[in-house]
Amino acid sequence: MSDRHPMTGNLMSGEAQGGMERHAYDVVVIGAGGAGLRAAIAAHDAGARTAIVCKSLLGKAHTVMAEGGIAAAMGNRWPEDNWEVHFRDTMRGGKMLNNWRMAQLHAQEAPERVQELEDWGALFDRTDDGLISQRDFGGHKYARLAHVGDRTGLEMIRTLQQRAVALGIDVFMECTVTDVFKDGDAVSGAFAYWRESGRFIVFEAPSVILATGGIGKSFKVTSNSWEYTGDGHALAMRAGASLINMEFVQFHPTGMVWPPSVKGLLVTESVRGDGGILKNSQGERFMFDYIPEFFKAETADTVEEADAWYDDKKNNRRPPELLPRDEVARAINSEIKAGRGTPHGGIYLDIASRRTPEFIRKRLPSMYHQFKELADVDITAEPMEIGPTCHYVMGGVEVDADTQESAVTGLYAVGECSGGMHGSNRLGGNSLGDLLVFGKRAGESATSYASSLGGTRPQVDEADVKAAQASALAPFEVEGGENPYTIQSDLQQSMNDLVGIIRTRAELEESLREIEAFKERARTMVVEGHRQYNPGWHLALDLRNMLIVSECIAKAALAREESRGGHTRDDFPGPSDEWGTKNLVVNLDAAGTGVDLHEKPLPEMPDELKGYFA
Amino acid sequence: MSGYLLKLRIWRGDKDGGEIKDYPVEVSEGEVVLDAIHRVQGTQAGDLAVRWNCKAGKCGSCSAEVNGRPRLMCMCRLSDFEEDEVITVTPMRSFPVIRDLVTDVSFNYEKAKELPAFAPPERDADGKRRMAQIDVERGQEFRKCIECFLCQNTCHVVRDHEDNKPAFAGPRFFLRYAELDMHPLDTHDRRELAQGAAGLGMCNITKCCTEVCPEGIKITDNAIIPLKERVVDRKYDPLVWLGNKIGLRNKDYDGRTDS
Numbered sequence: 001m002s003d004r005h006p007m008t009g010n011l012m013s014g015e016a017q018g019g020m021e022r023h024a025y026d027v028v029v030i031g032a033g034g035a036g037l038r039a040a041i042a043a044h045d046a047g048a049r050t051a052i053v054c055k056s057l058l059g060k061a062h063t064v065m066a067e068g069g070i071a072a073a074m075g076n077r078w079p080e081d082n083w084e085v086h087f088r089d090t091m092r093g094g095k096m097l098n099n100w101r102m103a104q105l106h107a108q109e110a111p112e113r114v115q116e117l118e119d120w121g122a123l124f125d126r127t128d129d130g131l132i133s134q135r136d137f138g139g140h141k142y143a144r145l146a147h148v149g150d151r152t153g154l155e156m157i158r159t160l161q162q163r164a165v166a167l168g169i170d171v172f173m174e175c176t177v178t179d180v181f182k183d184g185d186a187v188s189g190a191f192a193y194w195r196e197s198g199r200f201i202v203f204e205a206p207s208v209i210l211a212t213g214g215i216g217k218s219f220k221v222t223s224n225s226w227e228y229t230g231d232g233h234a235l236a237m238r239a240g241a242s243l244i245n246m247e248f249v250q251f252h253p254t255g256m257v258w259p260p261s262v263k264g265l266l267v268t269e270s271v272r273g274d275g276g277i278l279k280n281s282q283g284e285r286f287m288f289d290y291i292p293e294f295f296k297a298e299t300a301d302t303v304e305e306a307d308a309w310y311d312d313k314k315n316n317r318r319p320p321e322l323l324p325r326d327e328v329a330r331a332i333n334s335e336i337k338a339g340r341g342t343p344h345g346g347i348y349l350d351i352a353s354r355r356t357p358e359f360i361r362k363r364l365p366s367m368y369h370q371f372k373e374l375a376d377v378d379i380t381a382e383p384m385e386i387g388p389t390c391h392y393v394m395g396g397v398e399v400d401a402d403t404q405e406s407a408v409t410g411l412y413a414v415g416e417c418s419g420g421m422h423g424s425n426r427l428g429g430n431s432l433g434d435l436l437v438f439g440k441r442a443g444e445s446a447t448s449y450a451s452s453l454g455g456t457r458p459q460v461d462e463a464d465v466k467a468a469q470a471s472a473l474a475p476f477e478v479e480g481g482e483n484p485y486t487i488q489s490d491l492q493q494s495m496n497d498l499v500g501i502i503r504t505r506a507e508l509e510e511s512l513r514e515i516e517a518f519k520e521r522a523r524t525m526v527v528e529g530h531r532q533y534n535p536g537w538h539l540a541l542d543l544r545n546m547l548i549v550s551e552c553i554a555k556a557a558l559a560r561e562e563s564r565g566g567h568t569r570d571d572f573p574g575p576s577d578e579w580g581t582k583n584l585v586v587n588l589d590a591a592g593t594g595v596d597l598h599e600k601p602l603p604e605m606p607d608e609l610k611g612y613f614a
Numbered sequence: 615m616s617g618y619l620l621k622l623r624i625w626r627g628d629k630d631g632g633e634i635k636d637y638p639v640e641v642s643e644g645e646v647v648l649d650a651i652h653r654v655q656g657t658q659a660g661d662l663a664v665r666w667n668c669k670a671g672k673c674g675s676c677s678a679e680v681n682g683r684p685r686l687m688c689m690c691r692l693s694d695f696e697e698d699e700v701i702t703v704t705p706m707r708s709f710p711v712i713r714d715l716v717t718d719v720s721f722n723y724e725k726a727k728e729l730p731a732f733a734p735p736e737r738d739a740d741g742k743r744r745m746a747q748i749d750v751e752r753g754q755e756f757r758k759c760i761e762c763f764l765c766q767n768t769c770h771v772v773r774d775h776e777d778n779k780p781a782f783a784g785p786r787f788f789l790r791y792a793e794l795d796m797h798p799l800d801t802h803d804r805r806e807l808a809q810g811a812a813g814l815g816m817c818n819i820t821k822c823c824t825e826v827c828p829e830g831i832k833i834t835d836n837a838i839i840p841l842k843e844r845v846v847d848r849k850y851d852p853l854v855w856l857g858n859k860i861g862l863r864n865k866d867y868d869g870r871t872d873s
Contacts, residue, residue, distance in 0.1 A: 057665070058723065059761055060673045076742075118743055121732030121797070123750045123757055130744030148754065154672065155757060165723075166731035173723075196712055225667040259644020265670050370670060373689055375644075485656035529661030532628065533713040536660030 020465075021201040025051045025170075026450040027443070028190055028205040030177045030232065033061035034153070034435030035415025035442075036211030037160035038113075042443025043209075044169050048450055050443075051203065052164065053172040053192055055227050059161045062213050062225055063435065066153025067268035067366065069135055069145025070436070071429030072110035076131040078142040078313075083107040085141050088612045090430060092294075093139040093324045094394070094423020095565045096580060096613075097245070100605040101401035102421040106430070106437050113436035114146045122159040124148055136273040139324040139427040141298075142313070150268045150366045156432055175201065177231070178541055179468040180208055180239040180411065183458030187239070187410030191468035195538060198531020200472070202465055206457050207410050207446035210236060210397060211439070214416040215249075217488075217542075218550045219390035220496035223255055223266040229542040230549030232417030236397040237548060237588040241406035244419040244583045244600075246395035246549075247556035248566040250426055251501045253278075253328035255389025257346035262374050264389040267349065267367060269428045271384075272321045274363050275310060276351035278332065279383070280340035287320035290331035295323055326425040326565050329388040333501050342385045350383035357381070388501055392431065394422045394566055395556070398585060403445035404438050410449060410458070414442040424565025475540040476531075481524035484540040491518050491543075491550060499554050504570045508558040515551050519593070522547060548588070551595045556584045559597055617642040618697050622650050624662065625704040628713045634702060641692055647703060648676055648687035651715075663714035671828060674762030678715050679704045684764040684826045706767040722763050725783045728811065729790055734799045749798040756793040756837055758829045759786060765823035765833060771816050782813035785823035785833045792837035795844065809845045814838070 027043040029036045032054035043050040054061065073086040086107035091098050114132065118124065124146050125133040136143045148155040164171070172192070179191040181202075189204040212232030216224025233243055254267040272278075280286050288306075291299045299320050300306035306319035321328065332347045342348060351360055357380035361368050364379070371377040371384060397406050397413035399420065404412045415435045422430060475484070498511035522543055527536040562576040563569050582599045589596045620641045623634050637654045648666055655662045666676040669688045676687040680703055687703070695701055709717035737743055765785040771778050783791075791808040794800050808814045819842075821834040831837075 056667055056675065057719070060667045060675050062667070064673050064760070065668050065670070074742075115737075115742065119734055119737070121734075121794075123745075123753045123797070126745055126747040126750060130746055131742055133747075148757075151672070151758065154760065158757060158759075162726075162731065165726055168727075196716075225669065225673075227667065260642065261645040261649045262670070366672070373671065374646075374691070483656075483660055485660060489656070527660060533663040533716050534661045535655060535663060 021199065022204065023051065023201065024204040025049045026205060027051070027207045027209060027446045028053060028203045029209045029211055029443075030054075030190065030235070031061065031211035031213060031415070031417075032058055032161075032171065033063040033211060033213055033415065034156055034160060034432060035439040036061070036209070037157070037164050038436050038439025039209045039211055039414055039443035039446070040169050041160065041163055041167065042440040043447045044167050046444050046447035048207075048447040051170045051172060051205075053175050053177055053190070053203070055174065055176050055195070057173050058171050059157055061157060062228060063157045063432070064154045065223065065225075065266060066156070066432055067150040067266065068137055068270045068273065069147030069152045069429050070110070070114050070156065070432040071137065071140060071144050071427065072114045072146055072433055073107060073142075073144060074111045074114065074132060074134065074146065076127055077134045081142040081144060084612060086110070086144065087609070089140050090427060091423070091613070093427040093430075094425050095575065096423065097564065097583070097602065098423030099401055099420030099603060100609060101603065102438070104609065105401060105441070106421060106433055109437045110433040113433065113440065117156065117159050117436075120159050120163045122148075122155050124155070135270060136322065137428045138269055138272065138322045138328065140429065145273075145429040147270070149362075150270050150364050153432065172201070176538065176541070177235065178472050179464075180235050181460045181464050181468075182239060182408070183461065185409055186458045187408060188458035189460045191465065191472075193472060196533050198534065198537070200469055202460060204457075204460050205450075206453055207412065207450045209442050209446050210411070210413040210417050211415050212417045214393045215546070215549045215553070216390050216393070218491060218495050218546050218553070219500070220492040221255065221264040222390040223252060223264055224390065230545045231542065232413060233396060233549045233552070234545035236406055236408070236411065236413060236417075237586075238592070239408050239411055240588075241408045241411060241413075242398045242585045242587045243395055243552055244398045244585050245424070246393070246419075246552040246586055247560050247584060248394035248424045249390060249553060250325055250392040250394060250566045251329045251388040252391035253325055253332050253388055254349055254386040255391075256375065257342075257385050257387045258344035259375060265370070265374075266389065266391065267384060267386050268364070269325070271349055271351050271364060271367060274351065275354045276349055277319070277321055277354065278328070279348040279350055280335045281342055281348075282340055284340075286335055286340075287323070287328070287331055290327065290334070291320050291323070292327060295327070299323065324425055324427060326568075329501060330568060332386075332388055336387065344385050346385040346387035348383040349386045352379060352381050352383060392416060392426055394424060394426055395419045395552070402441065404442035405445060405449075410446075412442045412446050414438045424567060472541060475525060475527045475537060478524050478526040481526035482521055484522075484525045484527065484536060484543050487518055487521050487525060488539060488543055488546070491515075491546060494518075495550055495553075499550070499557055502568050502570050503557050505558065508554055511554045512551070512558065515547060515554060519547050548595065552586045555595050555597050556586060559584055620650055620692065621698070621700040622654065623700060623702040624651070624654065624714070626662070626714050627711065629711055632711070632714075634704070645692050646688055647680055647685075647690040647692065647701065650692065650701075651687060651703065663712070663716045665716055672760060674760030674828075677706055677762045677764050677767065679706060684768050686762055686764070686828050689828055706763070708767045708773045709763075719763050721779060722761070722766055722784075722786065725787050728783070729787060730802055730804060730807070732794055732797065733801045735801055743799065745798045752796045752836070753793045755831055756789040758831055759789055760829060761786065762828060764826045764828065768822045768826045769817075770820065770822060771813075778813070778816065782816050785817075785838065787812060788814060788817070788841060789831065789833055789837045792841045795841060805841070805845045808841060814841060814845065817842075
């Protein structure tokens with residue numbers, strides 16, 4: 001083929017003179033999900049020359065999969081709701097391990113961030129008096145999730161995407177970042193390749209915002225797409241930043257279990273928020289048997305009270321199906337293990353016997369569609385079979401709560417790839433709010449830092465560019481090595497089996513040994529073909545990130561000898577007060593091939609906020 | 615039904631040409647075409663280029679033509695075919711091929727840039743906005759669009775006439791024009807733009823777009839036809855013409871300005 005790119009006219013070969021593209025920006029945002037788009041809009045509005053770089057086409061990021069809604073104490077349904085109640089719910093949901101300042105900012109700013117979406121064209125469902133409707137969700141005291149049927153994430157991403165396009169922000173689609181450059185201790189840019197041509201790009205920018213999402217692709221059963229390979233986590237580590245809370249992985253209680261090809265696919269929590277209940281194969285509504293001490297005072301203990309709650313929230317307590325996700329996932333796991341599972345190894349989620357077909361089709365249109373099309377199940381007539389699926393990582397880059405800046409000057413992280421906001425367990429609906437609130441904050445602080453530099457910006461070192469290029473091309477140099485797909489699939493199986501929803505010391509130790517072996521195999525993996533749109537090559541590069549992130553998870557999970565939120569140790573079944581005061585922090589080790597871990601005390605909550613938990 | 619050997623054929627090549635190749639592959643119960651493609655990628659052709667993300671019919675990435683029919687590969691179940699049937703997967707035909715099943719869909723992103731953005735009035739005094747559910751539902755139907763671009767691929771105005779592309783935004787963007795036009799709070803009148811720059815007039819409502827929409831959006835009936843009617847109202851309605859002449863405005867224009 002021609003050595004010139006048909007669309008851009010650029011030289012395709014990275015080696016050729018002038019064959020590498022170069023761009024200079026004030027702020028480069030990596031990732032175009034809710035967090036990345038919101039950050040880019042904020043940076044643009046603050047006056048920065050801004051670029052968005054994303055692995056997929058614009059508008060395809062995983063935010064589209066978010067179904068339930070955006071948690072924001074707008075008080076449209078319950079005037080009693082306010083940021084203080086939302087803050088309290090968030091902290092309790094995270095079992096008090098959250099960064100209190102992030103939880104506070106989130107609760108305070110989410111309502112205005114939602115209202116802003118409406119200014120940009122989002123069409124939320126309405127209350128009877130025309131305001132944005134809000135729905136019930138697990139762990140939230142009041143109906144608080146602004147929503148659009150069960151496709152809220154699509155609405156959010158399309159709104160932000162259309163806003164970014166209208167503002168004329170530059171977007172580099174199907175472009176993957178493989179390295180962050182530094183000049184001394186400060187960020188100077190990033191290195192990327194075009195998926196389409198395999199050609200390299202150097203971004204010169206003093207501010208880089210990581211908004212790459214999660215790590216779910218490290219697990220076999222997951223609701224996450226191929227993109228979720230922990231890129232931002234790994235880029236931050238390699239740049240010298242640290243990660244916190246990596247042991248906390250959220251297994252969403254309700255993923256599809258059948259047919260096999262959709263195993264893990266998300267079934268929204270809105271099914272339960274709108275009246276759905278969980279039953280085992282003996283027809284028992286088992287969640288009443290799993291109400292933990294921590295939530296006893298606010299959870300209904302009879303079927304009558306639970307059912308009455310949907311219409312009268314003042315005089316009844318919440319149904320146990322709406323406990324936070326970690327509790328529900330563990331309960332389902334126990335029922336299945338006890339032999340009370342469904343034919344395909346799940347549990348029944350029943351809304352058919354509880355609500356009219358019209359109600360279900362109106363409130364849960366994509367669930368209706370998803371089960372009809374993919375499993376031949378009519379959810380208005382029969383129960384769904386569901387089971388836990390890897391959904392979200394609470395852990396991520398350790399950042400300053402107000403600015404989202406990491407330990408590396410000029411490097412920011414926002415959304416799922418940042419850590420702290422959700423503590424040990426995220427409440428449903430708090431992710432979309434997180435993306436908006438901290439996206440805006442990161443965009444603004446990244447811009448203000450870039451402008452503070454004036455004319456003296458950190459420089460990209462040519463030797464680093466050469467090294468990044470060599471590293472990206474390495475998989476083509478190997479002969480006779482292994483195919484990256486096989487290593488990925490073995491890693492996913494291993495993480496699922498050994499670092500899954502219930503963990504033990506022996507299995508975690510075993511997993512660390514296996515990860516070492518995968519790392520060894522990955523050193524000699526080989527890809528066929530050439531650089532033009534070659535998924536094998538792309539996977540080989542992503543796999544490096546998956547391996548280091550998996551090691552972080554396993555190592556932190558082994559160290560934390562207690563059970564809390566998204567980390568359950570069979571050998572340490574309860575929460576421990578001592579562990580409740582500290583975070584686990586991981587860094588890349590000195591050799592750059594492994595993970596160092598240390599403990600760090602939680603930031604202390606000010607007394608006026610402590611009052612909410614008395 | 616358990617596993618069997620699927621007679622799968624996939625177009626391999628790039629902009630300089632290519633061919634349909636045989637990839638017989640083991641498949642099992644409940645699988646979709648994208649599963650078979652992934653298995654080929656993992657075991658027989660590591661460099662097979664294909665776009666996909668959610669694998670749940672929600673992101674609109676894995677558009678292709680399966681036995682000539684524009685489909686999302688993730689929603690195309692193998693059980694809809696006979697076990698001995700040959701399944702041939704080719705890239706979307708209306709867009710230039712990049713490699714294998716991946717096409718250059720930048721046309722759509724260019725068209726998206728041409729659309730004037732939503733233009734709301736000030737918020738209510740309490741900082742909120744009020745709209746009736748029944749009014750937002752019309753737009754919500756169109757906002758279900760996952761941008762798979764199958765409608766753009768299928769529309770014969772561009773499928774068979776490449777030269778129409780510059781003047782024709784296509785069904786996906788007629789949806790967007792209709793959505794904004796029907797938005798209870800929008801203050802722009804985009805009808806002239808839809809008719810002129812976006813080429814609404816070139817659509818002769820054969821409904822091919824509606825047929826292939828994986829979201830079941832009634833693109834022709836609920837978006838294109840009403841939009842055409844409103845364009846015509848404006849152009850030819852003698853009362854509107856007279857009203858414009860003598861400075862009266864149809865209520866339909868209240869609070870709207872030409873974009």
